[in-house]
Amino acid sequence: MGTLADHIEAYIKKMLRESQTNSVELSRAQLADDFACVPSQINYVLTTRFTLERGYLVESRRGGGGYIRVGHVQVGDSFEHAIALLQSIGPELDERSMENILASLRDYQVISPRECQVIRGIVQQEVSTVSQGKEILRASLMRSLLFFIIKLEG
Amino acid sequence: MGTLADHIEAYIKKMLRESQTNSVELSRAQLADDFACVPSQINYVLTTRFTLERGYLVESRRGGGGYIRVGHVQVGDSFEHAIALLQSIGPELDERSMENILASLRDYQVISPRECQVIRGIVQQEVSTVSQGKEILRASLMRSLLFFIIKLEG
DNA sequence: CTTTCTCTGACTAATACTGACCTTAGTTAA
DNA sequence: TTAACTAAGGTCAGTATTAGTCAGAGAAAG
Numbered sequence: 001m002g003t004l005a006d007h008i009e010a011y012i013k014k015m016l017r018e019s020q021t022n023s024v025e026l027s028r029a030q031l032a033d034d035f036a037c038v039p040s041q042i043n044y045v046l047t048t049r050f051t052l053e054r055g056y057l058v059e060s061r062r063g064g065g066g067y068i069r070v071g072h073v074q075v076g077d078s079f080e081h082a083i084a085l086l087q088s089i090g091p092e093l094d095e096r097s098m099e100n101i102l103a104s105l106r107d108y109q110v111i112s113p114r115e116c117q118v119i120r121g122i123v124q125q126e127v128s129t130v131s132q133g134k135e136i137l138r139a140s141l142m143r144s145l146l147f148f149i150i151k152l153e154g
Numbered sequence: 155m156g157t158l159a160d161h162i163e164a165y166i167k168k169m170l171r172e173s174q175t176n177s178v179e180l181s182r183a184q185l186a187d188d189f190a191c192v193p194s195q196i197n198y199v200l201t202t203r204f205t206l207e208r209g210y211l212v213e214s215r216r217g218g219g220g221y222i223r224v225g226h227v228q229v230g231d232s233f234e235h236a237i238a239l240l241q242s243i244g245p246e247l248d249e250r251s252m253e254n255i256l257a258s259l260r261d262y263q264v265i266s267p268r269e270c271q272v273i274r275g276i277v278q279q280e281v282s283t284v285s286q287g288k289e290i291l292r293a294s295l296m297r298s299l300l301f302f303i304i305k306l307e308g
Numbered sequence: 309c310t311t312t313c314t315c316t317g318a319c320t321a322a323t324a325c326t327g328a329c330c331t332t333a334g335t336t337a338a
Numbered sequence: 339t340t341a342a343c344t345a346a347g348g349t350c351a352g353t354a355t356t357a358g359t360c361a362g363a364g365a366a367a368g
Contacts, residue, residue, distance in 0.1 A: 003314065003366095028357055038316050043358065047282070048313085057275035063323025065157035066356035071275065091283075118305050126294045129245070133287065140280045140291060141298055148299055151272050157324060182347055192326055197348065202323085217333025220346035249322095282358095 008035055008045045016072050023057075023071035046070070052147060053087045073151050082110045086146050092135035093142055098123065101142065111149060119145050162189055162199045167261075170226050177211075177225035200224070207254040209261060229262060233304070236264045240300050246289035247296055252277065255296065265303060273299050 002010075008031070015024045032039040050056035050070055057071040075083060085101050102120065105111045111119070123141045127134050156164075162185070169178045186193040204210035204224055211225040229235040239255050256274060259265045265273070277295045281288050 005314065029355090039357075040317080040359080041315060044315070052276060052279040057272065057279070059271065059275050059278065060357065061323075062321070062355085062357040064355045065160070065324070066322085068357075071271070115306070118302060122298045122301055126298055129294075130290065136284070137291065137294060140283075141294065144276045144280055144295055145298060145302060147276060148272060148302065152269070159324065183345090193347075194327080194349080195325060198323095198325070214347060215333075216331065216345085216347040218345050219334070220332085222347075 004035060004037060004041065005045050005048070008042065009049045011035075012045070012050070012070060016070065022074065023069055026068045026070065028060075028066075028068050042068070052143065053089075055083070057151075073147075075150055079110065079150055081105075081108050082146065082150055086143060086150070089139050089143050091139060093139035094135055095138070098138060098142055101146075105146070111146075115149065158189060158191060158195065159199050159202070162196065163203045165189075166199070166204070166224060170224065176228055177223055180222045180224065182214075182220075182222055196222070203257075205254065207251075208258045226261070232262045232264050235262055236300065236304050240297060240304070243293050243297050245293060247293035248289055249292070252292060252296055255300075259300070265300075269303065 011031075012024065012026070016022065026042075028039050028042045031042050035041070046058050046068070050058055055073045055075070057073070058068065059071075060066070060068040082105060085104060089097075089101070098120075102111075102116050106113060106116050119142075122145070123138055126141055127138050130137055165185075166178065166180070170176065180196075182193050182196045185196050189195070200212050200222070204212055206227075209227045209229065211227055212222065213225075214220070214222040236259060239258060243251075243255070252274075256265070256270050260267060260270045273296070276299070277292055280295055281292050284291055
């Protein structure tokens with residue numbers, strides 16, 4: 001059967017498939033009304049199902065003319081490995097794991113040696129500026145940079 | 155779609171693009187009349203979208219023959235401009251400042267609308283997953299992503 | 309029975325827009 | 339000369355319209 005959240009998830013994914021642009025604009029209040037639930041239920045669905053790791057981008061704006069935009073990145077087979085690695089990054093990431101991921105991505109030619117070098121430099125620089133939460137920041141940066149590369153090339 | 159403010163913003167930017175001089179002179183009352191709104195709506199658009207932080211200069215004069223002049227600050231080199239903006243990011247970065255930076259980089263065509271969208275989405279997603287240090291993480295991510303783009307293009 | 313997932317509602321925050329009232333600059337006429 | 343009039347634009351507080359957050363209740367799974 002599936003929960004309400006499942007239905008809302010399916011509805012949004014259907015709209016995404018039908019859109020030419022791989023992105024869809026929603027009205028939170030309207031959608032909540034359609035499914036006869038509270039608006040915050042929409043946020044629940046978005047934060048649990050339409051995450052960056054699953055290849056979704058969510059933007060929103062409040063106020064008059066506000067909206068929620070959900071975008072989907074579909075990547076080719078050549079990026080499957082990269083996506084898998086990206087998804088394997090948890091809330092924290094140590095240096096050793098980062099190196100393993102970079103090496104793997106370079107081997108699979110998802111990133112160039114130069115890109116690899118740039119990423120390493122950036123992450124090291126940023127991580128060195130904080131005293132706490134280095135692992136968390138590293139995970140965040142790696143996810144973001146890799147996702148950015150995949151998003152643009154995929 | 156988009157709000158009235160969005161349309162007025164687009165209209166002014168179009169006029170700016172079409173002008174040889176990177177500046178355009180408006181009549182507040184006339185513009186308000188064209189868009190069927192109150193004159194103060196024009197001020198709202200100017201103060202929220204055409205700020206110095208985004209690279210715009212607004213001058214005006216009251217009384218008979220009054221006017222509003224909007225200029226787009228001519229930056230010598232968009233690459234230099236991007237570097238300057240990057241360096242202006244301190245240890246912390248709030249959402250408003252991030253939007254200003256992105257808007258400016260997009261207006262100067264340092265980043266594409268697509269890249270802008272991706273960056274915003276990634277940053278929002280990542281920042282939403284932490285409970286503390288949102289401003290610090292936002293600064294880190296913006297520095298990293300922008301640096302990465304510039305590094306590859308420059 | 310305990311843990312994890314769903315769902316709700318009260319409170320919060322951001323953005324858009326309006327209208328009443330204010331300020332400034334030029335023009336005219338006593 | 340200067341007071342009065344006319345013709346701009348400015349400010350600000352209030353209202354309307356969205357969406358976001360978070361703690362806790364309820365349901366499902368292990």
